[in-house]
Amino acid sequence: MKNEKTLTTKEVARLCCVSDATVKRWADAGLLKSERTKGGHRRFRVEEVAKFQAQNGLGIKQTQGDETPLRLARTKRKKRSVNNVPSFLHALLVGCEEEAASILIKAYLYGDELPKIFDQIVSPAMCQIGEMWFSGQINVAQEHLATRVVYNALHRLRSSIPPKEPSGELAFCCAFEGDFHELPTYLSQMIFEMHGWEVMNFGANTPLYSLAEEAILHTPEVICISATILEDYERLVRDYADFRSKIAKLKTPIILGGRVFEDERVRQRFPADDYMMSFNELSKFVQKISAR
Numbered sequence: 001m002k003n004e005k006t007l008t009t010k011e012v013a014r015l016c017c018v019s020d021a022t023v024k025r026w027a028d029a030g031l032l033k034s035e036r037t038k039g040g041h042r043r044f045r046v047e048e049v050a051k052f053q054a055q056n057g058l059g060i061k062q063t064q065g066d067e068t069p070l071r072l073a074r075t076k077r078k079k080r081s082v083n084n085v086p087s088f089l090h091a092l093l094v095g096c097e098e099e100a101a102s103i104l105i106k107a108y109l110y111g112d113e114l115p116k117i118f119d120q121i122v123s124p125a126m127c128q129i130g131e132m133w134f135s136g137q138i139n140v141a142q143e144h145l146a147t148r149v150v151y152n153a154l155h156r157l158r159s160s161i162p163p164k165e166p167s168g169e170l171a172f173c174c175a176f177e178g179d180f181h182e183l184p185t186y187l188s189q190m191i192f193e194m195h196g197w198e199v200m201n202f203g204a205n206t207p208l209y210s211l212a213e214e215a216i217l218h219t220p221e222v223i224c225i226s227a228t229i230l231e232d233y234e235r236l237v238r239d240y241a242d243f244r245s246k247i248a249k250l251k252t253p254i255i256l257g258g259r260v261f262e263d264e265r266v267r268q269r270f271p272a273d274d275y276m277m278s279f280n281e282l283s284k285f286v287q288k289i290s291a292r
């Protein structure tokens, strides 16, 4: 165990949202592997805890508490350069939610920030799923399974992260009407939450007239709309212009994210305060406006 970051009983208890006594019981029963220091104290390897959490779905999102244990677990890490995409992709293809969750939680425990996990593990793996579907290597059912596994693995990761001190700011996340790709809205939600924001995530396929109604009702600080695909393009352009005029008096910044906005001509038809192509960019943006 030399030179490896380990966790104390208290840190594991915080991570799994249970008491110290429960962790000791797990260790004594051999359910969670532990080792002893010279002084007789239990120590737990990060990998073992991540595996145990993923297998047992532990770490329910707390309403209170602090993130000291996670910070501790994540600071003294060794620098690693592991490419997690192949194993994550494998977990998606075989439908193994535990394995997928374990990869994400482990990356997080080793100190990777959420934007990096999203941009360098989740998105590339999904991109490969898309390529495999497009080239006929996998069928639609397999693609659906992969998406479901990612979604559930992300949910487990989210549940393992102690909540931030609430910043009191509210963000809206959703995807345009006609766009059924819902992962980007969930990833965006997690980025805002990582900075302590409250999020109303309306998910995929959200009509803009109803989004405007909700914006007037709740006055969010930011509206973040994802677009992977723009169905019924001209109608969307009109709906978007209506939407902007309806919420103009709120002066809420609108952020548009997703591959379709790589095209300058699309940006001209969908004017916005900013366009984001990665979750790293989104995180930097949220950090900047949170500090104001």
Ligand code: B12
Binding pocket: 119, 122, 123, 126, 127, 128, 129, 130, 131, 134, 143, 144, 147, 178, 179, 180, 181, 182, 183, 184, 185, 187, 188, 224, 225, 226, 227, 228, 229, 231, 256, 257, 258, 259, 260, 276, 277, 278, 279, 282
């Ligand atoms: C899963 C999936 C689906 C699922 C979605 C299920 C669900 N519940 O979400 C289902 C089965 C519904 C589906 C349907 C379709 N899909 Co689809 N889908 C995918 C797949 C495999 C993954 C999408 C995903 O979640 N990616 C994860 C996101 C985070 O990654 P990303 O899209 O690469 O995004 C990157 C950036 O753009 C940015 N980003 C993206 N969004 C946002 C948002 C914000 C705010 C920020 C900051 C950043 C950001 O971050 C990422 C890193 O660079 C992609 C493949 C791919 N390349 O992504 C195809 C893909 C997007 N689909 C495609 C197609 C063609 C379709 C269908 C038209 C298929 C059909 N014939 O029915 C339909 C359209 C349905 C509709 N109207 O929306 C094509 C799009 C091609 C194109 N350029 O137009 C792709 C690329 C597959 C392919 N290789 O051909 N799909």
